[in-house]
Amino acid sequence: MSALQRLSARLHGIWKIRKDTLIIFCGILLTCAVASLYVFQPLVLSSIELKLYDTLLKLRSAGNPSGHIVIVDIDEKSLAQYGQWPWPRYRISQLLEKLREMGAASVGVDILFTEPDRSSLQNIQREIRSDFHCAISLSGIPPHYLDNDALLAGTLKEGPFVLGYQFVFGDRIEKRTRLHPVDLLFKREQGVSDSENGLFKPSSVDGLFQPLSEATPASGFINIKPDHDGIIRRVPLIMEYEGRFYPQLSLAVLLSVAGMDQLVLSVGQAGAESLSLGGLEIPLEDKGSFLIPFRGPRGTYRHLSAADILNGTIGNREIDGRIVFVGATAPGLFDIRATPTDPSMAGVEVHANIIDSILQGDFLLRPKAAVFYEFIALLFFGLLSALLFAHCKAVVNLTFLLLSALTAVFLPVYLFRKGIYISPLYPALAYASNFSLLSFLDFWHGERLLKEKARLQLATQDAMLETIANITETRDSETGGHIRRTRSYVKALAEHIRNKHAYSETVNDAYIEQLFQSAPLHDLGKVGVPDHILLKPDKLTAEETEEIKKHTVYGKRVIDDAQAKLGDSSFLNLAGEMALYHHEYWDGRGYPTGLKGEEIPLSGRIMAIADVYDALISDRPYKKGFPHEKAVEIILAGRGSQFDPGLTDAFGEIHGTFKSIAEQFADAGIHESLRSKTPRE
Structure with missing residues (x-):
């Protein structure tokens, strides 16, 4: 377990024991963090506050201009x-x-x-004399036109x-x-x-x-x-x-x-x-x-x-x-x-x-006590949110959140229209931060509980399925090992083909998990086959063979009845497919429906290989189990006739995994060559 997982588990344990105390502690801690932000005014939050002020100013109805002011544009x-x-400046003077x-x-x-006006005639005369060493005559020009600054100064003295x-x-x-x-x-x-x-x-x-x-x-x-x-x-x-x-x-x-x-x-x-x-x-x-x-x-x-x-x-x-x-x-x-x-x-x-x-007389005022008001509001809303979250239900918390949001919107707008500016940013930030963090913690806690509940439900479901399958197997010479082996074969084969182009659109993690859960029910229909047929050590008659073939239909019928009561379920869908189609042949000679090729659902084709392999290596009343190599040879020989060619090739690539699974879950009914490699208890 990683350090992060250990920390998560520890927090989860503390949350379960002292939930209310932890909520209030986290709320106080976060409120203090927001209060410190208010004191230090980080640039990003002060920028948000300025934009909030601008928004309030735009929403403010300030009335019309008085009409006493006119702007003269130099446009x-x-x-x-x-x-x-x-x-x-003589033109400014004229204006x-x-x-x-x-x-x-x-x-x-x-x-x-x-600075002085360089375009005054006397200044131009002086600059030409200095720069070009020549003089220009200004004779005939009235003296008061020679200095633009003097003209402007004369105008300034006369007016307001x-x-x-x-x-x-x-x-x-x-x-x-x-x-x-x-x-x-x-x-x-x-x-x-x-x-x-x-x-x-x-x-x-x-x-x-x-x-x-x-x-x-x-x-x-x-x-x-x-x-x-x-x-x-x-x-x-x-x-x-x-x-x-x-x-x-x-x-x-x-x-x-x-x-x-x-x-x-x-x-x-x-x-x-x-x-x-x-x-x-x-x-x-x-x-x-x-x-x-x-x-x-x-x-x-x-x-x-x-x-x-x-x-x-x-x-x-x-x-x-x-x-x-x-x-x-x-x-x-x-x-x-x-x-x-x-x-x-x-x-x-x-x-x-x-x-x-x-x-x-239309003014905007930020009261000198505004900092005090905002700080008190910050603490109030921060602590209030923690207390509400600790002791009230989600509906109450959501109601207060909406009320706080409305207050944060309408109260500042109302006060601003009265000319008073008090920022709602930090009180709203305290409430929203607490609400968000505590909601996240509560959600995280709930998610952990749901995962734990789901895990227990899946474990219970898996145990029940195996128990049901074991009840079926007790009427046959097969054992509980057959169930564990076949579901593991199915999973191994599905994981191997998931990246092959022909199967990649269907086979994913969810599909593989559902196959693994469904596999124990593939022979559920054997409960409907009479013992004298199911356990007969001699060769079956034609009528008895037809009767035992019906176990596929019986199994599908039982699963359909369960699905009708429980509602649509991919898990039961795949269970029904495997129960009905795992004895179909690729060339159409199988039973009970005679489907062929890709008409046979993929789950049935996968189970067909897994079921046959385990049947070949296991003892039956009418035969002894074959060694692994012989079982592989028989399955590969059925490529394109009994089995899906692609799945048969995949089996040939990982048949060693099948052998390892058989050794892991070996019992008395498995061929000696496999059983001898299983450690004794």
Whole structure:
């Protein structure tokens, strides 16, 4: 027995003795394993949890966009009309001036202007002088057209514009630029240090080109870091840099519209909890991050082409009083972000989703105690499943499994629609894991019991068949050894021919096992033959010969009666075939039906060789048993007349196996040459 088999048997024994205790122990152990996964958050499970969040977001009915936000696209149409990107900044100036004139409440520009515009005429003049050592004249051109940055700066001073910049984490960038901080008041929970605020703290800033940063009335950072799967779900609204606090671009635009520059940050033991803007409280996650409740895929908000704005084909009513975001959405401009609702959303649309959710007061909140709730639910469902499995029936367990599945689906959806996100992943994983493992253990235990029961049933069946056959044999000169020998001959011959083409479609493991079980019944019909015929030592008369031939029909009749009571059985089918056909001849001269060739069932043809061989080597009232070699010679001589040619050839190949079987189960009725080689008891 292998080590694995010994372990399986030991577990099976423990299971039988202390089943309930083992179930609860396994349930506790698996629940602890899931709890450890919850603590360490392996990448594969955290990825599943993020996908679960995305699914909940898509199922959430977030309402329609407010209508207060318009996106002005630098799209393919704009590039086709006004040339490739980046545009000279005088054209950006023209676009912003148009938006100011059309009555935009505030314009957030999601474009970085970190370096001077190289397309300014004075810069081109300078580069030509440096590169080609020649001068070009700019006389006659008004001075204010020579510097595109100056034109843009002049426009910025006049309007409600908010530019974007980017904070840097890591290597410090030394760059002089003006930023626009907010006045941030703190509301700290008791016990929280005055130095703690739980916000991101960048090392430097890749800011605006200084003349533009000095001219713009407001600015905000555009940092958006995706989760580890590359999808954007959250964004920090406030960062601390060199002791001052700076807003995200969308928040800066909102402050510009509201005319406010003061915010209140609530800080608890776990970090930043919420940001108050007037009477509106915005919930925050770790590091001051804001969960973005995306309204839908790209195109959810009103989009206008920058070309149409510049051409004057858009009426003022499309812009008047609205918040405008200007951004690049053309596919080649690389400002595409993956979000839960769309794998290719422009960055400017992300900003639109942020500000619209704040305007509508529609927030997503992951409670600070969510970890506690999820951990308690994990333990509860894990232990509950173990207790139910230990003490309840399968129907009850299945009912609770379905109820738990429904709870895991509908409760998170309901809470998410209320703006609360609590993950059902780990509680559901604990219940499902316990249910699966304990079901497997119970199934394994049941399978072991069934196998044991089947083994006992087969052993009982085999013993009963042999007993019935022995009862038959007691009326004849044959013995129980004949039964054991013939069934072993049949099995040996069938195993030898299983790989021969002529028999491979029929002969397989199941067929061989059924032959082995059925063989003892091949002479069952002898119980119907009178003793004075069956045991007659002299030659039988013609009438007596015909009477003894009927044992084949009698045996088939008895087996058919049993089969009618027990139902269809391949085992009994083969038993009936062997009982009826084992005296048929290949050339059709046999009895009782005179079938010939392959009309005779294969089981009958196999038994014919086995029965004749054993009859030849055994003593009978009317003859002495032949030696093995003589019996083989007689059977081979019957090839194509009495026996199936293919089976006869197969017998010739393994007749030594027949001899070994005869020696193994030899008794007093076997020829001396075989019996002498059997060890005495």
